[in-house]
Amino acid sequence: MIPPHKVTENQQQEEDELIKPQKLINPMLASLQLRALHQELLFCCRRGVLPRRKPELQRVLEHKRREQKRELALSPPSDLEMKLRARQQRTQSYELEHRKRTESLKNVPEFVRVRRTLRCIPNSSQVLPEHMGK
Structure with a gap:
């Protein structure tokens, strides 16, 4: 039989001094705004409804496309x-x-x-x- 492991005072002090591992905090879950946005997106996807506001990049691209179409419509067609x-x-x-x-x-x-x-x-x-x- 193996004798039970005896913990000496030195070993116990060393264990207390060591940094114990902890689970890291997920910044996405910690932020209330991101959590609310994620819940809204999930809700909208389930219902099949698009989010209320479009991203800024998408709005800018659509604006540029509209401007290009106007310019092409105003210019006379080439041969x-x-x-x-x-x-x-x-x-x-x-x-x-x-x-x-x-x-x-x-x-x-x-x-x-x-x-x-x-x-x-x-x-x-x-x-x-x-x-x-x-």
Whole structure:
């Protein structure tokens, strides 16, 4: 058997002099303002509501974007922009025509569509004699 550990007075004094470890304080939890903000954010996230005030950086960026849009709207469009808009309008009109054609084909009976595809296929009797003669 192991004899019980005897603590001498010297060891006990050394232990008393040592700094005992303590759990550090979390500054985020210690601040009442940060705690209140965190609770508000959690509450808003649960309800799906955005916070009342936007951050300052986000407000400044939105303001700059609005200013840039105003400046672009006031300045006359360049030649490149005008050509790009014309091209975009042409492609939109082509797409609209294509949609109209496909919708009109959907309304056509099936036997008419099949007959149209048969007109495009060459006659098999015309193809075979040419290959046979060679």
